[in-house]
Amino acid sequence: xxxxxxxxxxxSDILRRPLITxxxxxxxxxxxxxxxxVRDLTVRYKRSVLGVWWTILNPMLTIGVLWIVFSNxxxxxxxxxxxxxxxxxxxxxxxxxxxxSQGVIAAGSAIVNSRNVLIKMYIPPEIFSLAAGVAAAxxxxxxxxxxxxxxxxxxxxxxxxxxxxxxxxxxxxxxxxGLGLLVASAAVYFRDVLDITRVLTQLLNYLxxxxxxxxxxxxxxxxxVLVKSNPxxxxxxxxxxxxxxxxxxxxxxxxMMAGSAVLALALGVYVFSxxxxxxxxxx
Amino acid sequence: xxxxxEVRDVTLRYRLDKAxxxxxxxxxLRTIRRQRTVEWIHALDGVSFEVARGEIFGVVGxxxxxxxxxxxxxxxxxxxxxxxxxxxGQVAPMIELGSGMNxxxxxxxxxxxxGAMLGRDPKHMRERVEPIVEWAGVEDFVDVPTRSYxxxxxxxxxxxxxxxxxxxxxxVDEVLSVGDKAFRAKSQARMNQLINGGSAVVVVxxxxxxxxxxxxxxxxxxxxRIKMLGDANEVLSGYxxxx
Numbered sequence: 001x002x003x004x005x006x007x008x009x010x011x012s013d014i015l016r017r018p019l020i021t022x023x024x025x026x027x028x029x030x031x032x033x034x035x036x037x038v039r040d041l042t043v044r045y046k047r048s049v050l051g052v053w054w055t056i057l058n059p060m061l062t063i064g065v066l067w068i069v070f071s072n073x074x075x076x077x078x079x080x081x082x083x084x085x086x087x088x089x090x091x092x093x094x095x096x097x098x099x100x101s102q103g104v105i106a107a108g109s110a111i112v113n114s115r116n117v118l119i120k121m122y123i124p125p126e127i128f129s130l131a132a133g134v135a136a137a138x139x140x141x142x143x144x145x146x147x148x149x150x151x152x153x154x155x156x157x158x159x160x161x162x163x164x165x166x167x168x169x170x171x172x173x174x175x176x177x178g179l180g181l182l183v184a185s186a187a188v189y190f191r192d193v194l195d196i197t198r199v200l201t202q203l204l205n206y207l208x209x210x211x212x213x214x215x216x217x218x219x220x221x222x223x224x225v226l227v228k229s230n231p232x233x234x235x236x237x238x239x240x241x242x243x244x245x246x247x248x249x250x251x252x253x254x255x256m257m258a259g260s261a262v263l264a265l266a267l268g269v270y271v272f273s274x275x276x277x278x279x280x281x282x283x
Numbered sequence: 284x285x286x287x288x289e290v291r292d293v294t295l296r297y298r299l300d301k302a303x304x305x306x307x308x309x310x311x312l313r314t315i316r317r318q319r320t321v322e323w324i325h326a327l328d329g330v331s332f333e334v335a336r337g338e339i340f341g342v343v344g345x346x347x348x349x350x351x352x353x354x355x356x357x358x359x360x361x362x363x364x365x366x367x368x369x370x371x372g373q374v375a376p377m378i379e380l381g382s383g384m385n386x387x388x389x390x391x392x393x394x395x396x397x398g399a400m401l402g403r404d405p406k407h408m409r410e411r412v413e414p415i416v417e418w419a420g421v422e423d424f425v426d427v428p429t430r431s432y433x434x435x436x437x438x439x440x441x442x443x444x445x446x447x448x449x450x451x452x453x454x455v456d457e458v459l460s461v462g463d464k465a466f467r468a469k470s471q472a473r474m475n476q477l478i479n480g481g482s483a484v485v486v487v488x489x490x491x492x493x494x495x496x497x498x499x500x501x502x503x504x505x506x507x508r509i510k511m512l513g514d515a516n517e518v519l520s521g522y523x524x525x526x
Contacts, residue, residue: 009452010359010370031405035396043387046428116382122359123400192306277362281297281326 010122022269025124032123036131041138055139056146063087063094066211080213082245088155091147092243093210095140096236099172101201103136107180109194112187115283125280126272129184133177137169151244159246168239171261175231178264181272188279208233231260285371287452287483288334288357293366295327295352295507326352327363328507334483334500336451341498341515342487343522348504350487354378354456357485372451375401375477379456381441386430390421390440393429397444411447419443420466439466446473453477453484495519 026033045051071086080089110132111118111125118125144165152158187193207230209216217223227233234256241249298321327349334340342350355361356368358376383400384393391412398408416422419439421432429437455474478484478497488494494501494515501518503511511518 008371012363012368032399035399046387120378120382121376190307
């Protein structure tokens, strides 16, 4: 008998170490995660004429409409912080908001959507949420192209701080995967959780200055607190400052961004894996 | 030498709401009206057995006896509520094949993805594409989206991927009959080859005749409990005469 033949592949008594087991799985199954991301992107674009360009066009259409409507209200006469044109300010805002809401919804619905696979073979379920988050991150990266073009040609030019943009990108991936796993735990029990999530993320996106500017609510301290306590706000501030501002954002924004990402991921993974035992029999 | 499959006093129970509440709104309304009808389901209750190398272990029982639940516990899909399951060696779960395949992807993409889902290395799967499509008889349609495949072609492809290993543990739910007559014979031969290759095999089936021909030992499950366990002929005869 060779050693390989007697290897224990599965022992139900081996304790899952919360968080450690899951993060080991993320690494061990990285090959599968990559394939799942590629599948997501391939399947989504295979039947459309525009293919992957649709990703770019979709937010651009939203941005176009908002620009036509609001460019007369906001950003006239250099009111914006870095002197950028309103279209650049708006595009950065919509991209972050889209990344957040699409990421949370995709990561949240990934488990229920993979039901067929999860009840027939062993795959750590959290893999599917992470893969959905990575797919959303890929969309975000693609839609960075038009933003960079706008910044280069209409805006202040592309500063060196652009090399720091992968930091909010990666932290946002952690945030959406974590929140997505929380949503996924509940979505197995109740079908309407995903619809509620859709509404909530949309509301949350109105609460960050995407198309509007902070001086719009400067008269109301309560409103300012509400807006600034939203972690996505900090992501947006950091992103704007690094993509075209060329400066360092306030420290509290950086802390809020990193803190919320780590907390959301840890909490999401922990709650999800504690619930999975009860959830899987319902799938 | 320990056996490849050890199931020790395994119980699986879960809470089921009989009213099948599907939304938060319904759940809230029912809680307010105190209408929650929760019930504990014992899908498996104190089940213990072992399967040795080269042994073909048949599982029989009426619908709802817990046969499929048992397969899922061995395949690691469901964790047992109490008790312990130990599986040694690579597992090939032959349970409703091809469920990870996507019709929008090509056969090549599906083979690699499905293989990776079954726990195999994507790099290794890339090298196995040719032999797999050849065996399934779809070598002329490797880079075609599988949505244009017939259900027979799909079934052959999934079977070919699933059996493209030498597993130490084979879990088979129901008899796998895919494709035409010629392919059925071919797939039966391959199954026999896997079964006789020294792996521990668990087969769930409603076909007592088939189990009588191949099983060496058998277990009769009834409402989650073992009713009989032992020599295949004795158990199967006992099950048959019970009506």
